[in-house]
Amino acid sequence: xxxxxxxxxxxxxxxxxxxxxxxxxxxxxxxxxxxxxxxxxxxxxxxxxxxxxxxxxxxxxxxxxxxxxxxxxxxxxxxxxxxxxxxxxxxxxxxxxxxxxxxxxxxxxxxxxxxxxxxxxxxxxxxxxxxxxxxxxxxxxxxxxxxxxxxxxxxxxxxxxxxxxxxxxxxxxxxxxxxxxxxxxxxxxxxxxxxxxxxxxxxxxxxxxxxxxxxxxxxxxxxxxxxxxxxxxxxxxxxxxxxxxxxxxxxxx
Numbered sequence: 132x133x134x135x136x137x138x139x140x141x142x143x144x145x146x147x148x149x150x151x152x153x154x155x156x157x158x159x160x161x162x163x164x165x166x167x168x169x170x171x172x173x174x175x176x177x178x179x180x181x182x183x184x185x186x187x188x189x190x191x192x193x194x195x196x197x198x199x200x201x202x203x204x205x206x207x208x209x210x211x212x213x214x215x216x217x218x219x220x221x222x223x224x225x226x227x228x229x230x231x232x233x234x235x236x237x238x239x240x241x242x243x244x245x246x247x248x249x250x251x252x253x254x255x256x257x258x259x260x261x262x263x264x265x266x267x268x269x270x271x272x273x274x275x276x277x278x279x280x281x282x283x284x285x286x287x288x289x290x291x292x293x294x295x296x297x298x299x300x301x302x303x304x305x306x307x308x309x310x311x312x313x314x315x316x317x318x319x320x321x322x323x324x325x326x327x328x329x330x331x332x333x334x335x336x337x338x339x340x341x342x343x344x345x346x347x348x349x350x351x352x353x354x355x356x357x358x359x360x361x362x363x364x365x366x367x368x369x370x371x372x373x374x375x376x377x378x379x380x381x382x383x384x
Contacts (some may be wrong), residue, residue, distance in 0.1 A: 143197035159248035167342035170352035221294035227286035229278035264292035267379025
């Protein structure tokens with residue numbers, strides 16, 4: 132059964148200066164669904180991901196044509212606050228990037244900036260976010276310790292908790308396990324599976340097995356174009372385009 136779309140990308144072109152990084156992208160992302168974006172390096176996957184919460188705004192000379200509709204509003208409309216967009220559409224990056232602060236302060240930094248002041252609310256938010264990212268049991272007794280003392284896998288789960296503390300609707304993940312060992316990767320994949328109940332997750336991954344394991348929908352990108360977008364099962368077992376099949380079977384990429 133098809134879920135309701137939470138984000139719709141309509142006729143989007145994206146430029147870095149004169150270079151067109153994305154061409155005529157139209158796709159929609161269903162609510163409470165994991166969508167994987169796959170394709171060789173430099174094909175536009177991460178550019179599209181950052182486009183969905185206006186992170187590309189921070190790059191000089193970049194520009195967008197087309198619309199990105201999030202809950203019935205174009206996020207690129209003149210009256211839309213990009214900071215609010217980023218609160219509702221959170222992001223987790225390839226390399227864990229905790230702040231050089233305590234574990235507790237990593238989680239509370241964003242909510243405090245957005246006006247959460249009551250100590251009991253803040254403490255509850257920390258506990259809930261860390262439980263959601265399956266990190267609470269490991270860190271509940273060391274919340275005042277620097278986040279930098281955690282392992283890479285723990286740091287990445289902390290970054291997920293930090294994003295969840297902002298109570299987003301959508302979580303964007305840019306190759307969140309590529310810097311991690313297999314055990315940490317498995318933990319994050321399990322976590323993604325659990326988070327899907329309450330969040331919409333869009334993940335860029337180089338790991339096709341990972342895309343096959345965790346996503347319900349998959350988009351295959353090549354040279355800035357969306358070649359094929361369908362259920363993950365169809366993409367991996369019966370793709371419509373020869374290009375998709377060649378990539379999946381390892382003939383190129």
